[in-house]
Amino acid sequence: MDISRVSQDGTASVHGAIEAQLPALRRFAQRLTRSASDREDLIQETVMRALRSAHQFRPETALRSWLFTIMRNTFNTEYRRRSRETVGLDDGFAERAGIAAPQEWAVRRSELRMALRRLPACSRRTLLLVAMGVSYIDAARLCDCEIGTVKSRVNRARKMLADEIGRPGAL
Template sequence: MEGSMDALVCEHPAQMVHGAIEAQLPALRRFAQRLTCSLSDREDLVQETVMRALRSSRQFHANTQLRSWLFTIMRNTFNTEYRRRCREPVGLDDGVFERLSISAPQEWAVRRSELRCAIGRLPPRSRRTLLLVAMGVSYIDTARLCGCEIGTVKSRVNRARKMLEDEIGRPGTL
């Protein structure tokens, strides 16, 4: 009896952890349920917590509450995983690339050439006004550069867009 008592006293806390973790699984599952809704995520979280606890069982101190220690590991694991997921882009479902189609680049080159020619046929004042606005220059600055009123700039841009639409079609239609 005395020899077995010495064995218990000499037992390392890490060995105690290995045996006691199984008893804490129901509490870990309940705590995981509070953190995540998905059953599979919950089971993954419990499994990852147990794996981390076993790996770092040498760091467990005998005067520490095992349940609190495991809950801390689980919370930290959950937080780490949450932050990692926030940084990752949302994935696409399988086969989405097969369903996507891309227009041939030659078509875009032809459309760009048609647009360039159509812009060249615009009246010079309308062309200059449209190009300034298309480059991101504000209406006020465009009016200043063209030496006219803001209303005139808006009218020129509107007429130029209409002329282009009549000549080559609406944007986005091929």
């Protein structure tokens, strides 16, 4: 079918003209991609976009140039999308790679909770405030004491916990 004879109102003739350009599209896709599957995907996506937009095609333009522009834009869009993806990891890899905490961690957490409960209330509260990221100044205001008192409470609480858990200097 002659490209210059594509009628303005008939998209069926555009469809036929697009089909006639498939060999040229394959050659152009071969220059852009390395693998055969990527090449076929690019051709398919280009044809799908061209068919969706067939009503926008103007007969006075060159169909081959229009199709090549669609293909180049499709390739560039896909290239940018792939460059943002993590290389070498399939979907869901991160979820499968994580392992549940071993039993030892659960035991350590339980030991820490029990040791925290045995601390004096004022020391426990001060330590937890500082551990949650509250500044010493704000912790002093919340505990209604001096900043030096907060520092000493935190230091003593850390030492008591380390001694009780059996790992001196660990906290």
